[in-house]
Amino acid sequence: MRSFSLILTALALAHSHLSASTIDAEIFLKKAVTEVAHIADASENSSALAAKVRPVLVNVISFELMTRRAVGLGWKKFNEAQIKEATDLFATLIIRTYSSKFTPGEFPEITYKPAILVAPERIEIPTRILYRGSQYEVIYRQEKSVDRRITDVVIEGVSLIATYRTQLDAQFKQGGAPAVIGALKKAVAVRQ
Amino acid sequence: MKNTKLELSVGLFVVLGIAAIIYLTIQVGTGSMLSGDTYLIESRFANAGGLHSGSTVLLAGVTVGRVEGIRMESADYSAIVTLRVLSSLRLPTDSMASIKTTGLIGDKFVSLSPGADDTYLKSGSRITLTESAVDLESLIGKMAFGTIEKEKAQQDTK
Numbered sequence: 001m002r003s004f005s006l007i008l009t010a011l012a013l014a015h016s017h018l019s020a021s022t023i024d025a026e027i028f029l030k031k032a033v034t035e036v037a038h039i040a041d042a043s044e045n046s047s048a049l050a051a052k053v054r055p056v057l058v059n060v061i062s063f064e065l066m067t068r069r070a071v072g073l074g075w076k077k078f079n080e081a082q083i084k085e086a087t088d089l090f091a092t093l094i095i096r097t098y099s100s101k102f103t104p105g106e107f108p109e110i111t112y113k114p115a116i117l118v119a120p121e122r123i124e125i126p127t128r129i130l131y132r133g134s135q136y137e138v139i140y141r142q143e144k145s146v147d148r149r150i151t152d153v154v155i156e157g158v159s160l161i162a163t164y165r166t167q168l169d170a171q172f173k174q175g176g177a178p179a180v181i182g183a184l185k186k187a188v189a190v191r192q
Numbered sequence: 193m194k195n196t197k198l199e200l201s202v203g204l205f206v207v208l209g210i211a212a213i214i215y216l217t218i219q220v221g222t223g224s225m226l227s228g229d230t231y232l233i234e235s236r237f238a239n240a241g242g243l244h245s246g247s248t249v250l251l252a253g254v255t256v257g258r259v260e261g262i263r264m265e266s267a268d269y270s271a272i273v274t275l276r277v278l279s280s281l282r283l284p285t286d287s288m289a290s291i292k293t294t295g296l297i298g299d300k301f302v303s304l305s306p307g308a309d310d311t312y313l314k315s316g317s318r319i320t321l322t323e324s325a326v327d328l329e330s331l332i333g334k335m336a337f338g339t340i341e342k343e344k345a346q347q348d349t350k
Contacts, residue, residue, distance in 0.1 A: 068308050072307055157326045
């Protein structure tokens with residue numbers, strides 16, 4: 001009887017821990033999205049938005065892990081200076097790309113679905129976003145190893161990381177780390 | 193007596209031949225012919241539409257495995273796809289699995305893309321960094337007919 005109640009307590013604790021982690025992830029995401037939406041609303045154009053939103057996004061998105069995953073296998077061949085440069089360029093590229101999609105004064109309507117613990121360290125938060133008349137299914141992937149920061153965004157089934165990995169891996173195979181950095185520099189310059 | 197023996201041998205040969213053809217047909221049909229040792233890993237997809245047991249698993253365009261089975265995870269209604277891959281293949285833990293299509297309307301297959309982690313997936317591990325099957329019909333529908341919200345917004349502005 002005693003062992004049965006112990007098992008029950010352990011199960012209850014595990015469940016509450018699991019629920020707490022997914023709820024924390026949801027709160028973290030909602031807070032971050034609200035903060036970004038307010039900055040977007042107060043910005044006069046996309047380049048101003050990109051500059052203002054960067055300090056916030058650095059705390060919300062793990063650009064280090066994102067860049068590492070986007071490069072894939074070739075990342076192991078990068079030296080410290082190349083890692084820093086690639087991460088910085090990739091962050092700039094992502095921020096500029098998505099800043100250009102926002103129109104000041106237009107708030108996206110976001111419906112959050114319950115977060116899913118897909119692995120002990122990984123949480124997915126599915127959302128439905130209604131923005132300027134169009135509806136999008138967006139999944140935010142967060143990881144505990146980087147303080148629940150976002151590590152990937154999946155829009156209509158297409159992963160940001162997978163999309164960039166296909167391109168950057170091809171660059172790496174052509175010319176190693178310098179080719180990846182060169183391609184990122186070009187992409188950033190185009191979005192200036 | 194000699195004739196009976198000969199007929200028996202021919203009959204046995206024909207039966208074995210037919211059995212071999214049936215076996216090969218089934219193996220090729222389910223796509224389970226993989227040379228060498230294999231191990232099983234799982235992938236979690238939000239949508240595994242179009243994928244089936246025997247579908248090919250590719251890495252860099254090379255066949256490295258087959259889909260062993262697909263089942264539903266009742267907790268979150270996701271699809272768990274079991275992949276049988278060659279044991280010579282060492283996949284970093286941050287590897288990604290995507291469901292792709294051969295051409296526009298071709299067969300679905302699983303494409304693996306290795307990550308940069310120093311740890312590797314073991315037999316029974318699960319890939320959670322995945323890209324589900326893109327619903328082309330839905331995307332074409334959205335492009336062709338727009339969305340309800342868009343039309344509603346247009347009506348509101350009139």
